[in-house]
Amino acid sequence: MFGVKIEINEMSSIVTAAKETRKRNKGKLMHLFPKDYVVVDIETTSLSPDWGDIIEIGAVKVVNNEIVDKFNYLVNPTFPSNYELDDFTTNLTGISENDINNFGKSNAEVLREFLDFVNDSILVAHNASFDINFLYDAILKEFDYEFKNDYVDTYNLGHFYAFKKPEMNNHKVADFVKKFNLSNEAPFNDMHRALNDSLLEKQIFDLEREKLGDDWILESQYTRHSGKKYELKKYEANLDADESNPFYGLNIVFTGTLDRFTRNDAHEFIANLGATPQKGVRMDTDMLVVGVQQNNTKEPNKSSKQIKAESLIEQGKADISIVSDEEFLKMAAEIID
Structure with missing residues (x-):
């Protein structure tokens, strides 16, 4: 509790x-800066697991603070049938219905490969409960398996500790991109795409580490x-x-x-x-x-x-x-x- x-x-x-x-029964929210971890981001058709589907998972594996591997798959939630994607999601992410139906893999295949990719790593995400809850529910439904990796939230770290108001009034990924002129070489750098956002969130985590110190840890969550x-x-x-x-x-x-x-x-x-x-x-x-x-x-x-x-x-x-x-x-x- x-x-x-x-x-x-x-x-x-x-x-x-x-x-x-x-x-x-998921993992714990951690307040620390591990050197080995996996940054994860997902794109979905809704902001609630009760209504929406995961349509893309992106992740980057970090060892000793350096990226060593990348993970990126489109998901077709109704594979092998065609999936109907709403205009709102396409306009937000740039992912089209054709993308999903031509290149998307099944939930089971992508989630299985994702579990192999992350193994028991600590996860890092922005607004982490959103990504973790979606993944937890999808993995539980697909495999009857509880996804219990501990995780760090870069939004939480930035908002409450590293870049509190008035230094930064808002803490969305886009706010960090604008303030610190962040960019990467992902093919969809200008829109909500899972691998792109994972790469940006790795940079945000680095900025927070630099600001608070490599050995910083929240000693107490009770005071x-x-x-x-x-x-x-x-x-x-x-x-x-x-x-x-x-x-x-x-x-x-x-x-x-x-x-x-x-x-x-x-x-x-x-x-x-x-x-x-x-x-x-x-x-x-x-x-x-x-x-x-x-x-x-x-x-x-x-x-x-x-x-x-x-x-x-x-x-x-x-x-x-x-x-x-x-x-x-x-x-x-x-x-x-």
């Missing part, structure tokens, strides 16, 4: 639902400094919460009907973890949690909040994780005993 300085309301609907949700209508209570973020928990510092919006917990309980829960509940999607929103949608917009099964979030993402104005309420509960379950 994270060493979060909070008081949990055991009667809260979200605590009850989270406890009933199966936890991912931090500082359809039914109803009125939403206002909750302020608990700044004394453990910064290493996956919600700390995020601006989070909920939309749709939340089947297993109330919105007030959700707002209280994330605020206790150091997150800020927002009523509407904005450019500074970090996460949108989506429940059951009503067909009251031009796009079926999407609320106006989700449509706005997707528009901001596509325009490059925001970096918002869109997750299902079930995926949110899985993340919450990892924090609660």
